[in-house]
Amino acid sequence: DGGITQSPKYLFRKEGQNVTLSCEQNLNHDAMYWYRQDPGQGLRLIYYSQIVNDFQKGDIAEGYSVSREKKESFPLTVTSAQKNPTAFYLCASSIWTGEGYTFGSGTRLTVV
């Protein structure tokens, strides 16, 4: 079945650590996105990529980094510079920009 796979489902980070969240899609979509969701709030865009080897900052990119070396993969690294990383992280993809999103099941990151 085609879809988006995010892993792990739960992730715990110690203070000062970098962690990487995985996002893989087999939908042959060109565009991929990372969103952050805090309790009771909507989604905020972290980074997005419209094509391999290219990506742009979203509204809250500080403390995060991404890469897009393959069409299928768009990993997100939460660095130690992100002061409040505890949140639910959602990855999405679309056929091309403006055609609606398909979302993964999310990764819940907690700082311990």
Next chain:
Amino acid sequence: KQEVTQIPAALSVPEGENLVLNCSFTDSAIYNLQWFRQDPGKGLTSLLLIQSSQREQTSGRLNASLDKSSGRSTLYIAASQPGDSATYLCAVDTNAGKSTFGDGTTLTVKP
């Protein structure tokens, strides 16, 4: 900057009732509007996508309408069921792929 508002934040209805969820946006120059469902701790499931040239879309008991001139979309749910209980979010695309999301309406359907 696009702003998206969903009112009410929470809604509780008895089973079988027809209901309407609202989504308002400030910039009418949109590419599309998408409605999603989110269950607790889960990702978003797409319900309906309305392109800017369309006025409505239907899927089963769901009907979404779009009025760009007034900056409004509604999601109509017919004959609600307890399984419809979830948070419903709308997303407005005004920049070819960079959508703005509302905070959602949490729906509870009581048996």
